[in-house]
Amino acid sequence: MMPRRGKLGRLFAGVALAAAAAFAAPAWADNELDTYKKMLADPFANPGNLYVDEGEALWKKPAGPKNVSLEKCDLGLGAGVVKGAHAKMPRFFADAGRVMDTDTRIAWCREQLQGIPFADSAKTAFSARGKKSDMELLTTYVANQSAGMPLSPQLGHEKEKEALAIGEALFFRRGSLLDYSCATCHAASDTRIRLQPLAHLTENKSAGKVVGGWPVYRVSQESVRAMQNRMWDCHWQMRYPSIDFGSEATVALVMYLTKMGEGAPVTAPALAR
Amino acid sequence: MQLTRREVLALSVGATVFGVAGLRAGGAVAAPEDVKKLMMEFAGGEPKTGRIALTVPEIAENGNSVPVSFAVESPMTDKDYVSSVMLYADGNPVPTVASFTFTPMSGKAVATTRMRLAKTQNVIVVAKMSDGSSFTDTKQVKVTIGGCGG
């Protein structure tokens, strides 16, 4: 599946990149943003840690119509094994017949073990002000249990390879009102929108730093956000129709991004704007 | 009677809060009237510069969580210590951000926290000593708007 590369597409790409580069800030801004980030960087001060604690308690708490905890959830390393599981995602799950990322698999376990419908998890996946989302709490805990381990997306199974191919195609496919693709903003180094540096997601080091850090505590939202939220958020920012939680498309993109960041350590929850 | 900024600046002389000393060159402007009033009330007069150092980043990527830190030179003994420090943000809807109370058991008069800044503005700290003297420091923080409109 070839990405669209018509004349108009190239024009837009040029304009977008030019716009992004045009806002290249002076050198002092780079250093001062680094100062800001360093001052915020104390890992203890990261409110994401509070989500880890709360997520762990929630994981172990009986819930849903079946009144059972999530402790028997199989995240790919066997029922009940949480440590190290997130680092080896996404992967194909035979019992579900599809490839899943961490967020999606947790929602699946909530349905299978606890009786909480997948659609309910999807609907309440993103925290609103004053109401933390269970999904974000759980995903933060699970991801944190892989802290320090290298990102190792599973690519042995035919469906896993297919997800990677789809993810790559989606990453480069332009569409919707702005004729944007993920690549419009995220396929080059040293670019920014206003003073916001853009991650180079097709380059291993940059991708690894980003993907390894998610779920992140987003300072601008005063909440932790997981990768499914990032996929949804990026799509509305690109003025695409809403992309569904746990959909084949989001998981494929997460597979591609994880592959791009392969080998980088999990640092979730990181701190980000 | 509302003084204009220029009039206030014109009235200030010497090592007062509006002096260049303690303000970043080309950065901070004079604190608005209401914060100045709050500072004077707290300090019981015009605080001097020196002895307290404020650390904030020059730019913040987002105004929700701006790291802020201060340290006051003081022996922190029973006879000579920092009794309290006020933290202000002169462009916030509520300029008073926090007040910190110390005792000789604090060991040092230092603190670090995270504050919200509604926009680019001055962050100001005022320390009051056990002997009634007061000191201040102020720095401007530029708050930037993010990438995709947030």
Add this chain to the structure above:
Amino acid sequence: MSETKPRIKVPETAAAGEVVTIKTLMSHIMESGQRKDKDGNVIPRKIINKFTCEFNGKPVFACNLEGGISANPYMEFTAKVTESGTFKFAWVDDDGTVTTAEQAIAVK
């Protein structure tokens, strides 16, 4: 709405007379009272307005917080310890709820 236990970092041991650094992190939305809901109504303020730290019953550090302190308030400060004992921390919500925590330190 803080269902989580605060996180506290206090050294396990210290020398007599040493000034130790203490870090605390509390889960709280810190609703400033400045925001409006989608109908334009002001969302009422609900914050942690006071944080205190005592050591063996004596005050060490306190902070009165306003809405300008970030969500999930982080407080870092110091304490001079001359004997072993227990730090007691308290966070007071606008609604009167008090959350407390304790941490012991062994001082040689």
